[in-house]
Amino acid sequence: MPxxxxxxxxxxxxxxxxxxxxxxxxxxxxxxxxxxxxxxxxLANHEYFALQHADSSNFYITEKNxxxxxxxxxxxxxxxxxxxxxxxxxxxxxxxxxAKLEALKDLASLSRDxxxxxxxxxxxxxxxxxxxxxxxxxRYQKLQKIMKPCFGDMLSFTLTAFVExxxxxxxxxxxxxxxxxxxxxxxxxxxGMDISILQRSLAILESMVLNSHDLYQKVxxxxxxxxxxxxxxxxxxxxxxxxxxxxxxxxxxxxxERRQEMANILAQKQLRSIILTHVIRAQRAINNEMAHQLYxxxxxxxxxxxxxxxxKMDPQDQAQRDIIFExxxxxxxxxxxxxxxxxxxxxxKSMYTRDYKKLGFINxxxxxxxxxxxxxxxxxxxxxxxxxxxxxxxxxxxxLENSSREDKHECPFGRSSIELTKMLCEILKVGELxxxxxxxxxxxxxxxxxxxxxxxCICIQLLNKTWKEMRAxxxxxxxxxxxxxxxxxxxxxxxxxxxxxxxxKLQNLSYTEILKIRQSERMNQEDFQSRPILELxxxxxxxILELIKQQRLNRLVEGTCFRKLNCRxxxxxxxxxxxxxxxxVLHYGDLEESPxxxxxxxxxxxxxxxxxxxxxxxxxxxxxxxxxxALKQNKEVxxxxxxxxxxxxxxxxxxxxxxxxxxxxxxxLNALLGKDMMxxxxxxxxxxxxxxxxxxxxxxxxxxxxxxxxxxxxKEPSNYDFVYDCN
Numbered sequence: 001m002p003x004x005x006x007x008x009x010x011x012x013x014x015x016x017x018x019x020x021x022x023x024x025x026x027x028x029x030x031x032x033x034x035x036x037x038x039x040x041x042x043l044a045n046h047e048y049f050a051l052q053h054a055d056s057s058n059f060y061i062t063e064k065n066x067x068x069x070x071x072x073x074x075x076x077x078x079x080x081x082x083x084x085x086x087x088x089x090x091x092x093x094x095x096x097x098x099a100k101l102e103a104l105k106d107l108a109s110l111s112r113d114x115x116x117x118x119x120x121x122x123x124x125x126x127x128x129x130x131x132x133x134x135x136x137x138x139r140y141q142k143l144q145k146i147m148k149p150c151f152g153d154m155l156s157f158t159l160t161a162f163v164e165x166x167x168x169x170x171x172x173x174x175x176x177x178x179x180x181x182x183x184x185x186x187x188x189x190x191x192g193m194d195i196s197i198l199q200r201s202l203a204i205l206e207s208m209v210l211n212s213h214d215l216y217q218k219v220x221x222x223x224x225x226x227x228x229x230x231x232x233x234x235x236x237x238x239x240x241x242x243x244x245x246x247x248x249x250x251x252x253x254x255x256x257e258r259r260q261e262m263a264n265i266l267a268q269k270q271l272r273s274i275i276l277t278h279v280i281r282a283q284r285a286i287n288n289e290m291a292h293q294l295y296x297x298x299x300x301x302x303x304x305x306x307x308x309x310x311x312k313m314d315p316q317d318q319a320q321r322d323i324i325f326e327x328x329x330x331x332x333x334x335x336x337x338x339x340x341x342x343x344x345x346x347x348x349k350s351m352y353t354r355d356y357k358k359l360g361f362i363n364x365x366x367x368x369x370x371x372x373x374x375x376x377x378x379x380x381x382x383x384x385x386x387x388x389x390x391x392x393x394x395x396x397x398x399x400l401e402n403s404s405r406e407d408k409h410e411c412p413f414g415r416s417s418i419e420l421t422k423m424l425c426e427i428l429k430v431g432e433l434x435x436x437x438x439x440x441x442x443x444x445x446x447x448x449x450x451x452x453x454x455x456x457c458i459c460i461q462l463l464n465k466t467w468k469e470m471r472a473x474x475x476x477x478x479x480x481x482x483x484x485x486x487x488x489x490x491x492x493x494x495x496x497x498x499x500x501x502x503x504x505k506l507q508n509l510s511y512t513e514i515l516k517i518r519q520s521e522r523m524n525q526e527d528f529q530s531r532p533i534l535e536l537x538x539x540x541x542x543x544i545l546e547l548i549k550q551q552r553l554n555r556l557v558e559g560t561c562f563r564k565l566n567c568r569x570x571x572x573x574x575x576x577x578x579x580x581x582x583x584x585v586l587h588y589g590d591l592e593e594s595p596x597x598x599x600x601x602x603x604x605x606x607x608x609x610x611x612x613x614x615x616x617x618x619x620x621x622x623x624x625x626x627x628x629x630a631l632k633q634n635k636e637v638x639x640x641x642x643x644x645x646x647x648x649x650x651x652x653x654x655x656x657x658x659x660x661x662x663x664x665x666x667x668x669l670n671a672l673l674g675k676d677m678m679x680x681x682x683x684x685x686x687x688x689x690x691x692x693x694x695x696x697x698x699x700x701x702x703x704x705x706x707x708x709x710x711x712x713x714x715k716e717p718s719n720y721d722f723v724y725d726c727n
Contacts, residue, residue, distance in 0.1 A: 008069050013054055013076045014041055030063055037077055050080040052113075055605045057590060060115040067650045070607050084110065085119035089128065097154075104157035111164035121170050129162045130180045159200035166207065173211040178218055181208065185222035188231075195236060202231075202242035209249040216253045223250075225262075225269050232274050237290055240279055244293040247271070251300045252434075256307075263304050267449060276446045288563075288594070291439035298441045299434040305452060306431040308379040309421075313371035320378070323385050324367050328355050330388045331399040358403035360412030370414060375430075376421035384417045386453040387460060394457070398464050408474060411467040413460075415477070420459055423485055424452070427492070435636040437563075437655065443497045454499050459488060462506050469511035483514055490517075536697065537690055544689045548682055552668040557581055560661055561595055562654055576604060577654070583672065584610055586644075588652070612646045616669045624653040642666055 006026045013019045020040060024033055031047070038046040051061040054074040060081055061069065069075075079087070088110070091103035110116045133155070166173070187193055187201040205223065208215040223246070231243040247266075254262050266272070275297075279290065286294070313320050332355050353364045361367035371381050388395045402410040425431070445451040463484050472480050491505040559578025576599045577588040589604035619625065622643040637655060640662050644652040656662035663681035670677055 008073070009071050010069060011072075011074045012037055012051070013074065017041055019074075024069065026066065026069075030061065030066060034077075041077070043077075048080050048083050049077055051075045052078050053605070055589075057112070057605075058110070059113045062115050067647055068606070072607070073605075081113075081116045081119045085116060085123055085125070089120065089123045089125055092128070092132070101154050101157070104154055104161065108157045108160040108164065111161045114168050114170075117165050117168045118170060121165060126162070126165060126171050126175075129158055129165075130176065132158055133162070134177075134179050134183050156194060156196040156200065159197060159204065163200055163203055163207075166204075173208055173215055176208070176215065181215065181218050182222055185219065188223060189227045191230065195239065198231070198239060199242055202239070202246050206242065206245045206249045209246070209253050213253070216250070220250060220254075225265050225271065229269055229271065229274060232271075233278050235282075237279075237282075237284065237287065241287075241290045241293055244275070244279075244290075244297060248293060248296045248300060251297070260304060260307075263301065272446055272449060276443075280443050280446055288439055291441055292437075294441040294446075295438050296434040298445055299429070299432070301445075302428050302430050302452060303432075305379055305425070308382055309375045309377050309425055309430055311378045312374055313368050313378055313381065315366060315368040315372075320381070321368055323381055324356075327359060327384055327388055328352065330392060331355070331359060331396055356414075359399060359414050360402065360410070360416060361414035362412075367414065370418060373418075375425055376418060379425070380418040380421040383421050383453055383456040383460075384414070386450065387417075387457045390453075391457050394461055398461070402464075409471070410474075411464050411472070411480075412474070412477075413464075416463050416467075417456075417460060419477075419481055420463055420484070421456060423481065424456060424459060424488075427485070427488060428452075437636055437640060437657075442492065442495060444499050444502050447498050451499070455502075458499065458503050458506065459484065462487060466511050483511060486514055533694065536694060540693055540697075541686070541690065544686055544693065545677070547689065548667075548677065548685050549671045551685075552664055552671055552677065553579065553583060555664045556668040556672075557583075558598055559587075560657070560665065561591065561599075563657065577652075578604070579610075579668070579672075586610065586652075608644070608646060608652060610672050613644055613669070613673060614647075615645045616642060616666065616673065617645060618642045618666060622653060623651050624655075642669075644669065 008024045008026060009021070010024055011019045011021055020037070022037070022040075030051075034049055034051060035046040037051070038044075038049055043049065052075065053059050053061070054076040058076075059065070061075065078084075088103055088107050092100060092107060094100045094103065107120075111120070165171070184201050184204050187197055188205065193201075205219055209219050225247065228243050228247060231239050234240065251259065251262060275294070279294070280286070315321070356367050357364040359367070361370050363369040371378060398411075399413055402413060445455070448454050463480065466484055466487065467480050470476065470480055470483065487506055487509045490509055491502055494505055496502040496505055556579035559576055561574050561576050564573040564575060574591040574594050575588060576591055576595060577586060578599065578601070579586055580601065586608040587601045587604040588606050588608070591599070619638050619641060622641045624643065625638060625641050640656040640659065642654050642656070642662065642665065644654075646652070654665065656665060660681065663679035667677040667679050667682055
């Protein structure tokens with residue numbers, strides 16, 4: 001007979017004694033269980049003791065988390081959080097440097113536990129740490145030369161403890177003094193600072209900026225872009241990541257009127273070229289956190305275009321009208337003066353109207369009216385002028401080429417530029433806030449100071465080329481735009497490293513090539529609607545679904561590394577989850593770093609029997625999406641969130657690394673619970689596999705023997721003289 005569900009069998013350790021094996025009744029109060037354990041070892045004052053996990057986390061067991069204890073868990077009897085916090089509060093004020101250092105090391109480790117953190121904060125521990133940072137460093141100035149390693153470690157552990165305590169969100173960031181901010185900023189501004197101190201100081205500054213408007217202003221006064229630049233020129237990617245994170249935070253929280261000013265400073269300090277040289281083109285792989293920060297910087301930079309994108313043209317504004325005159329002058333009067341007043345006014349108006357028609361404006365009489373739609377607003381006109389001035393030959397060629405065609409076959413440059421600018425803004429999501437989880441940065445946008453304008457210049461030439469290849473007329477305008485969007489999107493997915501490489505990718509994606517790709521995809525997705533085919537599909541669909549189910553479960557057995565997201569500060573904290581080979585237990589546990597390959601079951605401390613799972617919920621229904629306001633509003637995070645509900649009020653919360661992993665896990669968990677797999681990935685896989693299977697069964701295979709095993713791989717040839725390099 002199985003044991004009652006409320007009884008958990010555990011081992012409990014106590015220093016200097018043999019571990020005890022005992023059964024814990026989850027219905028009993030935790031204090032009664034601790035008293036029972038203390039009585040077993042003849043320990044008085046049981047209220048001074050507590051239980052904690054004996055693994056690397058060392059988290060305390062509380063009434064809130066006690067349901068996480070599973071059979072086979074190893075616990076440790078230890079000092080209660082209140083006692084421990086009191087002792088550490090006294091020890092870190094010790095006059096002995098060695099004792100102080102050891103206490104700060106313990107504090108940095110224990111502060112990760114919210115139970116201990118609450119007790120330490122109740123003792124005004126945060127104020128004590130800030131005072132130590134503000135005044136303690138001066139106190140030990142004289143000792144630095146002879147005890148530099150000790151001093152560095154002490155400060156590093158102090159800042160680590162501070163970061164961990166603040167990360168629990170118990171204390172408001174608005175409570176810190178200017179002196180503390182100045183001290184943290186001085187660690188960043190000082191050259192030759194210890195790496196761990198610098199890293200934690202940058203993390204603190206980022207959190208200050210993101211969590212408090214008042215602190216943003218104070219930090220902005222203490223830290224300049226020029227002081228942050230040297231940290232990007234080093235070789236430590238973690239320091240570079242935190243540095244870009246601080247720049248992003250300052251950028252994100254800057255008032256609208258200051259963002260353009262800040263962008264100008266970034267340009268003056270050559271931030272883009274420094275990032276390109278020392279980060280993107282450095283001889284090492286870019287990790288996920290760095291990719292995220294580069295993506296955020298890319299989004300914030302493009303968002304500077306939002307103001308122009310949402311600004312309508314004022315037809316009465318002479319300065320804005322002069323831009324249109326300049327476009328006409330460059331195209332048709334390149335050698336004449338812009339203010340040439342020869343000829344009558346009527347004749348000039350007639351000539352201008354004719355020229356504006358050749359330029360492809362919808363309103364030939366007053367082309368300013370074409371720029372009253374937002375988006376793209378004035379941004380389209382800015383792009384057109386940039387193209388005309390910086391790529392003048394290409395601009396004149398496109399305009400004159402189209403003005404010499406028949407009316408119905410001309411590619412309207414003005415209309416095309418306006419629609420193309422709008423399309424590029426949609427592709428790059430100009431005006432949207434950066435996602436919490438996205439790592440999708442494009443190296444080519446870091447290769448030019450005017451990357452958006454250059455991007456437009458390449459795409460407008462592509463549009464003109466595609467128009468000619470399609471032999472389009474004005475009625476085909478929307479079709480051409482759809483093809484161009486597909487060409488641009490396909491080229492971007494290859495992540496070209498430069499604008500020239502992007503241009504080469506587009507050259508290979510001609511209209512003919514797009515037609516071939518579409519035809520190929522259409523054939524792969526072809527759906528035969530005849531009755532015999534539908535009956536065949538119905539017959540083999542269960543087999544295909546079983547195959548997909550097995551693939552999903554096999555992927556769960558391999559496991560996935562998930563990132564722990566925090567609404568106050570992104571950190572490289574990971575945890576791993578995988579299904580046991582017999583599909584009966586989910587093994588999971590925290591990791592210090594992102595793993596290379598699979599993580600063995602025995603290294604994952606926690607278990608969740610599949611039989612205990614009550615339900616799987618996704619998106620807004622997830623408990624962790626209801627708790628975290630900052631993440632709750634982020635659409636992309638919501639789309640990647642899912643939770644396993646088990647026992648009473650217990651859950652295991654996930655945020656998948658990407659949409660593919662989200663589909664794999666939600667499908668796999670639903671399969672374990674005997675429910676249908678409803679993800680988009682399952683639908684696509686089912687369509688692909690069904691199509692392949694039907695095509696195979698419809699082949700004329702009479703008298704053709706299909707081997708059971710694949711044919712052997714032939715030996716390598718004795719020479720490769722038959723290979724030619726076409727380049």
